[in-house]
Amino acid sequence: MKRILTVVGTRPNFIKVTRFREVASRYAGYELHIVHTGQHYDDKMADVFFRQFNLVPDHFLNTPQGSPASQIAFIITELEKLILKLKPDVMLVVGDVNSTMAAAIAANKCGVKLGHVESGLRSFDRTMPEEYNRIVADELSDLLFVTEQSGLDNLNAERKPKEAIHFVGNTMIDTMVAFAPQIESSDILEQLNAASKNYVLMTMHRPATVDDETGLKKLLELIKDVCAQYPLIFPVHPRTVATLKKFGLHDEFTAISNLTFVEPLDYFAFQKLVKHAKFILTDSGGIQEESTFLGVPCLTLRPNTERPSTVTIGSNELLPFDLQMIRARIADIVAGTYKKGGIPPLWDGKATERIFDVLSKTI
Numbered sequence: 001m002k003r004i005l006t007v008v009g010t011r012p013n014f015i016k017v018t019r020f021r022e023v024a025s026r027y028a029g030y031e032l033h034i035v036h037t038g039q040h041y042d043d044k045m046a047d048v049f050f051r052q053f054n055l056v057p058d059h060f061l062n063t064p065q066g067s068p069a070s071q072i073a074f075i076i077t078e079l080e081k082l083i084l085k086l087k088p089d090v091m092l093v094v095g096d097v098n099s100t101m102a103a104a105i106a107a108n109k110c111g112v113k114l115g116h117v118e119s120g121l122r123s124f125d126r127t128m129p130e131e132y133n134r135i136v137a138d139e140l141s142d143l144l145f146v147t148e149q150s151g152l153d154n155l156n157a158e159r160k161p162k163e164a165i166h167f168v169g170n171t172m173i174d175t176m177v178a179f180a181p182q183i184e185s186s187d188i189l190e191q192l193n194a195a196s197k198n199y200v201l202m203t204m205h206r207p208a209t210v211d212d213e214t215g216l217k218k219l220l221e222l223i224k225d226v227c228a229q230y231p232l233i234f235p236v237h238p239r240t241v242a243t244l245k246k247f248g249l250h251d252e253f254t255a256i257s258n259l260t261f262v263e264p265l266d267y268f269a270f271q272k273l274v275k276h277a278k279f280i281l282t283d284s285g286g287i288q289e290e291s292t293f294l295g296v297p298c299l300t301l302r303p304n305t306e307r308p309s310t311v312t313i314g315s316n317e318l319l320p321f322d323l324q325m326i327r328a329r330i331a332d333i334v335a336g337t338y339k340k341g342g343i344p345p346l347w348d349g350k351a352t353e354r355i356f357d358v359l360s361k362t363i
């Protein structure tokens with residue numbers, strides 16, 4: 001019996017492992033254990049995804065809220081106990097969050113073979129905590145599962161062993177493909193009184209965007225500007241709500257007319273909103289990929305991206321937080337002159353199969 005331990009901890013992690021159990025079950029002699037660290041813990045950020053994907057974690061670490069370092073330390077300690085008990089043949093970590101780094105360190109310290117799903121992505125921006133998480137996970141991994149060309153290029157530039165690198169595609173796209181009927185049946189457009197291609201979808205939660213008052217005031221200005229033209233739907237991350245309240249700006253945001261300020265949405269509802277949006281304004285990583293897959297214009301308000309194929313191939317564009325520049329791009333979208341965008345290679349809904357094919361030959 002080969003035992004695989006997959007560790008997830010946050011909303012974007014859950015979305016990347018939805019097909020692991022089903023695909024693992026096709027291999028005789030495989031036992032897959034899903035561990036949820038509890039980094040994201042409430043119903044709207046975690047439990048609803050497990051329900052929608054029918055993905056019950058086998059183990060829950062119950063990580064207490066706290067600083068990143070205290071959470072990482074807790075996860076390493078608890079995972080070590082689980083590893084000693086289960087003796088996995090391989091551990092799989094996904095993405096770039098603090099739980100990813102913690103699980104990679106635990107695997108390394110316990111001598112367990114490690115695979116990193118979404119390997120090789122680099123923003124080259126060391127002010128992002130995620131950049132360190134990616135680098136550490138890749139450095140400690142024996143199997144590097146890559147989503148896009150830049151991942152291959154970066155791992156080659158870092159002289160990672162060729163035989164460790166596997167270009168498999170993107171498991172987040174697998175989830176969009178596998179759950180397309182459920183996404184389509186969501187009634188979120190009716191619930192929010194939104195008309196297809198006649199609203200803008202926004203997500204903003206990165207520390208660089210929302211953690212200080214100046215950033216939030218710029219965001220307020222941008223939202224007012226967009227709302228003068230289109231209805232704007234903004235599912236708000238708890239981090240953003242917390243900082244809005246901290247700086248006394250929450251009421252000013254919620255009072256903007258044409259703005260629908262909602263709690264974090266479930267996966268099916270959110271994807272339906274992505275698909276039918278006129279365009280998207282975001283600072284997220286994953287949404288750049290989801291919008292590219294659907295060909296929806298996406299303006300990412302960040303100086304860099306770790307997912308450059310969404311810009312070179314897809315419908316994503318990077319912009320600084322500059323109202324004039326953002327207005328100009330929106331004008332292109334409205335005029336129909338914004339680029340159309342294509343889909344990067346191997347974003348075809350079969351990445352999970354490719355990962356397990358590699359595992360079947362290596363463990």
Ligand code: UD1
Nearest residue numbers: 010011012039040041042045065097098099129130238239
């Ligand atoms: C984390 C990831 C980021 C990812 C994001 C997606 C790291 C370093 N960052 O950022 O890459 O894009 O998740 O959501 O891991 N909170 C809740 N409910 C929850 C979870 C969090 O209220 O279920 C609150 C926390 O108490 C905290 C804040 O939201 O105050 C931030 O949560 P945290 O897990 O630290 O990271 P994110 O900012 O969500």
